[in-house]
Amino acid sequence: MKKVSIYRPTTVDEAMQILTEHGTKAAVYAGGTDLLIRLKNRLEQAPSFLVDIKKIDHLRYIKEDAQGGVEIGAATKIAELAESKLLAQKYPMLVEAVNKISSPELRNASTIAGDLLQEVWCQYLRGGYSCWRNGGYLCYGAIGDNSYYHSAMGGRLCYAVYPGDAATALIPYDARAKLATPQGEKELLIEQLVPGDMQVDGKIQSHVVRSNEILTSVVIPPPRPGFKASFEKLRPRGVWDFAMASCAMGFHLNGKTIDDARVVFGGISGKPYRETAVEAFLKGKTLSDDLGEQAVAIALANAAPLKYNATKIDMAKGLLASGIARLSA
Ligand SMILES: Cc1cc2nc3c(=O)[nH]c(=O)nc-3n(C[C@H](O)[C@H](O)[C@H](O)COP(=O)(O)OP(=O)(O)OC[C@H]3O[C@@H](n4cnc5c(N)ncnc54)[C@H](O)[C@@H]3O)c2cc1C
Ligand code: SF4
Numbered sequence: 001m002k003k004v005s006i007y008r009p010t011t012v013d014e015a016m017q018i019l020t021e022h023g024t025k026a027a028v029y030a031g032g033t034d035l036l037i038r039l040k041n042r043l044e045q046a047p048s049f050l051v052d053i054k055k056i057d058h059l060r061y062i063k064e065d066a067q068g069g070v071e072i073g074a075a076t077k078i079a080e081l082a083e084s085k086l087l088a089q090k091y092p093m094l095v096e097a098v099n100k101i102s103s104p105e106l107r108n109a110s111t112i113a114g115d116l117l118q119e120v121w122c123q124y125l126r127g128g129y130s131c132w133r134n135g136g137y138l139c140y141g142a143i144g145d146n147s148y149y150h151s152a153m154g155g156r157l158c159y160a161v162y163p164g165d166a167a168t169a170l171i172p173y174d175a176r177a178k179l180a181t182p183q184g185e186k187e188l189l190i191e192q193l194v195p196g197d198m199q200v201d202g203k204i205q206s207h208v209v210r211s212n213e214i215l216t217s218v219v220i221p222p223p224r225p226g227f228k229a230s231f232e233k234l235r236p237r238g239v240w241d242f243a244m245a246s247c248a249m250g251f252h253l254n255g256k257t258i259d260d261a262r263v264v265f266g267g268i269s270g271k272p273y274r275e276t277a278v279e280a281f282l283k284g285k286t287l288s289d290d291l292g293e294q295a296v297a298i299a300l301a302n303a304a305p306l307k308y309n310a311t312k313i314d315m316a317k318g319l320l321a322s323g324i325a326r327l328s329a
Contacts, residue, residue: 002039006050012180019212022049030111034118044135068222074113074215093229097169103239113215120160122149132157147308153269154304158197162206168266172250175220181213196271226253230326232319243267247319256287268312287328292321
């Protein structure tokens, strides 16, 4: 394992100071289920200084806010989300989605912020290849086996898919992330948080969080009357595995009419892929038996599969149809 030094700050300000001091050589250490694997595999890009946030008070909670929405502390375990009665009552689709993340053991260790900000799981990066994300100048995923961990929707430098399920499921709820930064607090929509394949502080990453910033909580607005949502995920095995494709949807319904829609695909692109063409098509439509078929006909027109992953697009379209059927029932 790569040698590291660990800090255990007790406040967010202290943690930010340490992160600022060490720049890109330091990283927040939450559950460690992603970070420790990168260290174990001695990735060039893995940090040398870990800032363990588990001793910081007030980062682990799920609470209702004054507006009737819910705020989730960044260090809250995925298992705690999966078991939360409050979340199940207000946002059942989110609870369904987090229950499909990895395995019970991993959900006990992983945090919501870690899931949102996790590194990609491309086998070349994780195997220590010197690719764009690991200090090199090449993408092996674009030319090698790209059947599982790679984008079927194009890419810039890196072709890895964004792997997290929580972000895909949070976007239909218009959820936001709160960040502590040296300049003060800032808030971003989840889709702004993980725009995919960005250069941030000289590193390629899927999210916009700078090396001295800390995600402190996720805020979900109150559920609106008439809102129905679904989450579908296809993976090789029923536990452990990442999405080959997933689809999270949210419909604002007025009777059987769709007033507004959110359609987000996971597992097929470098970011949770919001399919705005399908959203626009669905707006104003009445739920019907052939609506799924019509939506599939216009979905993912920008697909750009690599040599071995065109099947991801077929899977995503199938999930779109089954999600619409579920919401129409
Ligand atoms: C076998 C396996 C299967 C998996 N399957 C799935 C799956 O199906 N779906 C899915 O969504 N995920 C899956 N994962 C990923 C897993 O959910 C993540 O590894 C986990 O959520 C990361 O959380 P953590 O608390 O352990 O983060 P860590 O490993 O501690 O950190 C992950 C990253 O986030 C950063 N970070 C963490 N917290 C903060 C914060 N508060 N502020 C700023 N930066 C922060 C860290 O610096 C690091 O870069 C799987 C992982 C494994 C090993
Ligand atoms: S897809 Fe990304 S992580 Fe994988 S080899 Fe290419 S640059 Fe590296």
